[in-house]
Amino acid sequence: MEPGKLRSVGASVAAVLPAGGSGERLGSATPKQFCALLGRPLISYTVRALERINWISDIVVVVSLENIETMKSIIEKYGHKRITVVEGGMTRHRSIFNGLKIFPESKLSSCPLQKPEVVIIHDAVRPFVEEDILLKVVLAAKEHGCSDYDLDYGTECLHLALKYCKTNAKLIEGSPDLWKVTYKRDLYAAESIIKDNLxxxxxxxxxxxxxxxxxxxxxxxxxxxxxxxxxxxxxxxxxxxxxxxxxxxxxxxxxxxxxxxxxxxxxxxxxxxxxxxxxxxxxxxxxxxxxxxxxxxxxxxxxxxxxxxxxxxxxxxxxxxxxxxxxxxxxxxxxxxxxxxxxxxxxxxxxxxxxxxxxxxxxxxxxx
Amino acid sequence: MEPGKLRSVGASVAAVLPAGGSGERLGSATPKQFCALLGRPLISYTVRALERINWISDIVVVVSLENIETMKSIIEKYGHKRITVVEGGMTRHRSIFNGLKIFPESKLSSCPLQKPEVVIIHDAVRPFVEEDILLKVVLAAKEHGCSDYDLDYGTECLHLALKYCKTNAKLIEGSPDLWKVTYKRDLYAAESIIKDNLxxxxxxxxxxxxxxxxxxxxxxxxxxxxxxxxxxxxxxxxxxxxxxxxxxxxxxxxxxxxxxxxxxxxxxxxxxxxxxxxxxxxxxxxxxxxxxxxxxxxxxxxxxxxxxxxxxxxxxxxxxxxxxxxxxxxxxxxxxxxxxxxxxxxxxxxxxxxxxxxxxxxxxxxxx
Known part of the structure; x- marks a missing residue:
């Protein structure tokens, strides 16, 4: 990334990764975010995709209670940095909310996290996210704030972010790389893409x-x-x-x-x-x-x-x-x-x- | 398939495979239906999936003019039977129409094809279709005919079939196996599924x-x-x-x-x-x-x-x-x-x- 781009973010940015899904459609006992691709869990690829972007200050991964230890061991094993693990709620919305609410309203000496200006909410099962699309998202969030259009036609996540966190959000057109791992065939495709990249x-x-x-x-x-x-x-x-x-x-x-x-x-x-x-x-x-x-x-x-x-x-x-x-x-x-x-x-x-x-x-x- | 099932079809059935797409979203020069999986073109897998079903009497593949020879050589190379190749039209609808209109209204000595009671219209880029779902489609088509619901909520293909061919049709819930090869990642997934099956x-x-x-x-x-x-x-x-x-x-x-x-x-x-x-x-x-x-x-x-x-x-x-x-x-x-x-x-x-x-x-x- 060119330095110009880095400067142009000009906002403190954090990311929340809801990763509490059960992976029913996958037809596997392991939730898809923990399925191994070349031996490494899918969630680790997604975490890495965000972690390598230096203008994202904190990454919050929201997992269900029974997977907290698994997630911590993944962070340890693959040496991920700037990650906080948070327990999810009963629904995806509650999980995102739990992820968002750990950022304190004002600076506390006891909490290492700072309230960011922009929070990226990114599915844990979309491992191939690129920096340029995230940059667009952040810049649009800064520029436009949250419009009625987004509330009407965006996903409900936008609504949630506005209502509970007073954090701005906007709907941005994605790229084909942003696809979501849903079925077993998507795991196959993801593994082939990773092998191709390597x-x-x-x-x-x-x-x-x-x-x-x-x-x-x-x-x-x-x-x-x-x-x-x-x-x-x-x-x-x-x-x-x-x-x-x-x-x-x-x-x-x-x-x-x-x-x-x-x-x-x-x-x-x-x-x-x-x-x-x-x-x-x-x-x-x-x-x-x-x-x-x-x-x-x-x-x-x-x-x-x-x-x-x-x-x-x-x-x-x-x-x-x-x-x-x-x-x-x-x-x-x-x-x-x-x-x-x-x-x-x-x-x-x-x-x-x-x-x-x-x-x-x-x-x-x-x-x- | 059990003999009971075979008897229960009780209708003459043909299939039309529109295969004229250009594969723009794939990002490849080769249209996706001709992309090779383990060395064999995707369309050959789809043709085989229909061909092995003995109650489908004829399979009509509709391709664009420049691919007619390619398609014929694929049929020759892989020994496909009961296949007729037809030139497509400017749109997907015209291609399907071209496929349907080769069935004569009345028996002609010059034409080996007979007008079927049911025509299955199946995307050439959905190679993993199973017999049971096609059976459901055929039985529903026989039983229900074409309802207003289908015309309102089904794809326009249903409308076309009714209007031009007086052939009945109904919308049936698909299975995850019916997925369509659209992006390069889908080719990867398809190849892995084929390898898995083999x-x-x-x-x-x-x-x-x-x-x-x-x-x-x-x-x-x-x-x-x-x-x-x-x-x-x-x-x-x-x-x-x-x-x-x-x-x-x-x-x-x-x-x-x-x-x-x-x-x-x-x-x-x-x-x-x-x-x-x-x-x-x-x-x-x-x-x-x-x-x-x-x-x-x-x-x-x-x-x-x-x-x-x-x-x-x-x-x-x-x-x-x-x-x-x-x-x-x-x-x-x-x-x-x-x-x-x-x-x-x-x-x-x-x-x-x-x-x-x-x-x-x-x-x-x-x-x-």
């Missing part, structure tokens, strides 16, 4: 050895073409490059580590340590593909396979940290006329692993 | 060798528990069993072939031939997991790996027939205290392969 960036790391750098370059070029078609971007860099931090800030969740020695996973191990220290895998599972070069045709697949057991155990351990490690053996001979074919095959396997993020296939050694 | 049945085949039968039994038991949780069912049988035909009729799309010899894919090859002859893979990609036993611990992974290249080439060939072959090596020693652990690992890998149906990972040799 596949947009790929980081290839190599050491400085000639073969590894050349292979890294070829893989990077081939992947870039593949990923470009999906409107994403790919990044290539050498290990220990100072760009690595930018990659992390850019929220890259896919790493290809080209190991110098065929049967050595030391480079992969080092990358795991870096990823772990940077806490990259807290919110999303990271895919890490450990590439091993097989330079001699005669050595065939067999030698070095002994180390597969090693990769498998390693991958099992690292999975606990939410990092999914897969092995990939590439026959690399820069004079091989079939080299590009091999690289294409490798890129296709890499893309498939990144897209599926399948935790059951970790530790396997695939062959390009 | 994962419900698994067929394990073995030869009569002791180890293979024992392993087959263990795998079957473990998979049954896994699949049961997903409310599906699993089937176990020996090869050349006469139940194999029933499996095909039951539309099983997942096969696990336990090969007697570790490095031999003869049994897998035979199963591919059977699958091909039975044309199982015409409508959906078939997953075939070629399991190889590694009975001796000392042999380790390496020996037999030489044959991986063989499996890879084989899988590439068979993929053209829409059969996805994956290799799975299982260390089998019936006295190994870790045997159940290995079996669980194999079952998890099998389930993952079946669920993802990933065409890029074919020919890989995974290790349980």
């Amino acid at each position: 596949s947009q960036q790929v980081c290839v790391t190599t050491d400085m050895k000639e073969d590894a750098v050349q292979l890294g370059f070829l893989l990077h070029e081939t992947l870039k073409n593949e990923v470009k078609q999906a409107k994403g971007k790919s990044v290539f860099l050498c290990k220990n490059d100072n760009r690595l931090q930018n990659i992390f800030l850019g929220q890259c969740y896919n790493f290809i580590c080209i190991n110098a020695k065929k049967s050595d996973i030391k480079e992969t191990q080092q990358l795991v340590d870096i990823l772990e220290n940077a806490r990259i895998s807290v919110l999303h599972p990271v895919v890490l593909i450990s590439v091993h070069l097989n330079v001699s045709e005669n050595m065939s697949f067999s030698s070095g396979m002994e180390e597969l057991a090693g990769i498998k155990e390693f991958a099992k351990e690292v999975k606990k940290k939410h990092i999914l490690v897969y092995g990939l053996l590439i026959h690399y001979n820069k004079d091989d006329p079939k080299l590009q074919e091999t690289i294409n095959s490798a890129a296709a396997i890499i893309s498939a692993l990144i897209k599926d993020r399948n935790p059951e296939l970790i530790g396997q050694l695939l062959v390009a | 994962s419900q049945q698994v067929c394990v085949t073995t030869d009569m060798k002791e180890d293979a039968v024992q392993l087959g039994f263990l795998l079957h038991e473990t998979l049954k528990n896994e699949v049961k949780q997903a409310k599906g069912k699993s089937v176990f049988l020996c090869k050349n069993d006469n139940r194999l035909q029933n499996i095909f009729l039951g539309q099983c799309y997942n096969f696990i072939c336990i090969n007697a010899k570790k490095s031999d894919i003869k049994e897998t090859q035979q199963l591919v031939d059977i699958l091909e002859n039975a044309r199982i893979s015409v409508l959906h990609p078939v997953v075939l997991i070629s399991v190889h036993l590694n009975v001796s611990e000392n042999m380790s992974f390496s020996s037999g790996m030489e044959e991986l290249a063989g499996i890879k080439e084989f899988a590439k060939e068979v993929k053209k027939k829409h059969i996805l072959v994956y290799g799975l090596l299982i260390h089998y020693n019936k006295d190994d205290p870790k045997l159940q652990e290995t079996i669980n690992s194999a079952a998890a890998i099998i389930s993952a392969l079946i669920k993802d149906r990933n065409p890029e990972l074919i020919g890989q040799l995974l290790v349980a």
Whole structure:
């Protein structure tokens, strides 16, 4: 977000997330806001979508009594900040009211929350909300106040906000991204969208050895073409490059580590340590593909396979940290006329692993 | 469907599928009815959903002029029967009208179609329609005719049907399965639902060798528990069993072939031939997991790996027939205290392969 936009908010803003629904239409025992997408509850995605917006000062999540502890553990586990958990009421309206009334009318030393000028009320089951639409909502709320039109044609939430909190509100046209997770099919769609988003960036790391750098370059070029078609971007860099931090800030969740020695996973191990220290895998599972070069045709697949057991155990351990490690053996001979074919095959396997993020296939050694 | 139900239709029924939409909201160049799900166009799924109902005598698909050839090639490729392709009009209403007017008022020798008593008008982008809801529609149409209520509150299609075709119609409450593919997220959801449906049945085949039968039994038991949780069912049988035909009729799309010899894919090859002859893979990609036993611990992974290249080439060939072959090596020693652990690992890998149906990972040799 550009600084100009940030200034233009010019109001204290908080958000209330009603998350007390029972998810009856989903046909599942778990209320939909707590259903797992890639292992993480839906509500955590929605919280994160609001939390990353720095002009939202406080986020209030309203859940039913029996889910308060679950919600607190989610906040703890995924490191969410600026969140207050509040017990809901018998109806959605009462829940929103409970969320709104925790903001004190005047500043109290005992309460860390301040009464905001604008409160965004956002469904917990709409995880793909973008900053620009929220900005429109806040600016319109500031500019227009609450009109009769909104009271007549908006949802009742607007009425509630006005009546009980003297907080302004207005009806704003939404975007298709704002859709609500209601049915089981919506969970499927949400998981696919998340996987799609996570596949947009790929980081290839190599050491400085000639073969590894050349292979890294070829893989990077081939992947870039593949990923470009999906409107994403790919990044290539050498290990220990100072760009690595930018990659992390850019929220890259896919790493290809080209190991110098065929049967050595030391480079992969080092990358795991870096990823772990940077806490990259807290919110999303990271895919890490450990590439091993097989330079001699005669050595065939067999030698070095002994180390597969090693990769498998390693991958099992690292999975606990939410990092999914897969092995990939590439026959690399820069004079091989079939080299590009091999690289294409490798890129296709890499893309498939990144897209599926399948935790059951970790530790396997695939062959390009 | 029970015979009683079939008798109770007691009317000649046809279906008209308006499929002329441009798919603007999808944000794609391809109209959504022609978007591929697991490689097959959405419209083919909808056509199949109607085609499998034996009391629907004719299915009329209405497409825009530029898509007539595409539609005909889809009918050819997927072997659809009882289909007539008709050119659409400028609006959805004109398209439906074009679809309806091909039924002659009186029997003509030159026209193979007969005027039906009931015409079902079904959106081409609602692929998950079930027989029971269509039966309700047809019965209600027969019983009630077209009421004023329907004309006032139903969609305009009802009006059209009455005005131009003197065909009765009534508004019936739909089910959540009837949802319409509109946005890109709906394509994601549809693909996941199709994959889910295809994962419900698994067929394990073995030869009569002791180890293979024992392993087959263990795998079957473990998979049954896994699949049961997903409310599906699993089937176990020996090869050349006469139940194999029933499996095909039951539309099983997942096969696990336990090969007697570790490095031999003869049994897998035979199963591919059977699958091909039975044309199982015409409508959906078939997953075939070629399991190889590694009975001796000392042999380790390496020996037999030489044959991986063989499996890879084989899988590439068979993929053209829409059969996805994956290799799975299982260390089998019936006295190994870790045997159940290995079996669980194999079952998890099998389930993952079946669920993802990933065409890029074919020919890989995974290790349980």
